[in-house]
Amino acid sequence: MEPIVIELGIGSGPPALIAGLFGAVIGSFLNVCIVRWPAGQSVVRPRSRCPKCEYQLTWYDNVPVVSWLFLGGKCRSCRTPIGRLYPVVELAVGLIWAWMAWRQGLSLEALNGALFLTILLGIAMTDAREYLIPDEFTIGGTILGLAFAAAGGLSPLVTALIGAAIGFGLLWLVGFLGTWAFKEEAMGGGDIKMMAMVGAFVGWQGVLLTIFMGALTGTLIFLPMALAGRKKQVPFGIFLAVGAAVTYLVGPAVIDWYKTFIGVT
Numbered sequence: 001m002e003p004i005v006i007e008l009g010i011g012s013g014p015p016a017l018i019a020g021l022f023g024a025v026i027g028s029f030l031n032v033c034i035v036r037w038p039a040g041q042s043v044v045r046p047r048s049r050c051p052k053c054e055y056q057l058t059w060y061d062n063v064p065v066v067s068w069l070f071l072g073g074k075c076r077s078c079r080t081p082i083g084r085l086y087p088v089v090e091l092a093v094g095l096i097w098a099w100m101a102w103r104q105g106l107s108l109e110a111l112n113g114a115l116f117l118t119i120l121l122g123i124a125m126t127d128a129r130e131y132l133i134p135d136e137f138t139i140g141g142t143i144l145g146l147a148f149a150a151a152g153g154l155s156p157l158v159t160a161l162i163g164a165a166i167g168f169g170l171l172w173l174v175g176f177l178g179t180w181a182f183k184e185e186a187m188g189g190g191d192i193k194m195m196a197m198v199g200a201f202v203g204w205q206g207v208l209l210t211i212f213m214g215a216l217t218g219t220l221i222f223l224p225m226a227l228a229g230r231k232k233q234v235p236f237g238i239f240l241a242v243g244a245a246v247t248y249l250v251g252p253a254v255i256d257w258y259k260t261f262i263g264v265t
């Protein structure tokens with residue numbers, strides 16, 4: 001039986017470096033989305049300011065990772081600390097984009113993967129911070145996933161549409177049954193729309209794998225906390241995001257392995 005491996009790819013350096021630098025800029029924008037979308041604010045206007053002293057950031061205060069390090073993690077004007085999450089997100093998105101370009105060259109597949117993983121990171125962040133998954137990530141992401149599929153022809157588009165429908169339907173059903181059984185809202189609307197987005201990118205088999213991994217990790221981590229009475233609300237979107245990312249990266253290998261395992265080939 002073939003072992004399951006994460007494909008690192010055999011790409012070349014320069015495209016990965018270019019994609020990584022571009023990704024860091026995308027990461028900087030993702031930071032703005034993470035903070036503003038849950039608050040219902042525009043990500044275009046106004047320009048970024050220090051929340052304390054209203055100092056308006058210039059382009060050289062906005063260079064991903066570098067500016068934060070150069071300013072020692074503080075506002076240039078009033079020295080108020082700037083969260084460490086900002087450079088971490090910029091670095092993470094830069095690495096995601098570099099890796100995808102390394103794996104698949106400067107291709108549509110690489111862009112598809114880079115955007116999908118970036119959206120998942122955004123979802124995990126807003127769910128962790130606000131217990132909220134903005135529609136811009138989920139509905140916007142679903143449209144993006146369908147558009148990428150459409151670029152590959154009718155059959156991939158149909159696959160993506162079925163994936164989105166199954167993702168939405170399954171989580172809606174889980175939520176409906178949970179609400180009926182526990183007499184309180186069991187599944188957030190954000191999680192349901194999120195799985196439509198995931199389905200558009202990874203198809204219905206990927207949806208099943210994502211929910212399985214999300215439920216497994218979520219239960220393992222949150223059940224002890226819930227039993228100890230420390231956490232009431234579960235940001236399930238984080239676990240679904242991790243599950244979806246793993247599904248995107250190794251899902252086809254896992255599904256093949258499973259088919260061999262149960263003898264359906």
Ligand SMILES: [Zn+2]
Pocket residue numbers: 050051052053054055075076077078079080
């Ligand atoms: Zn300031």
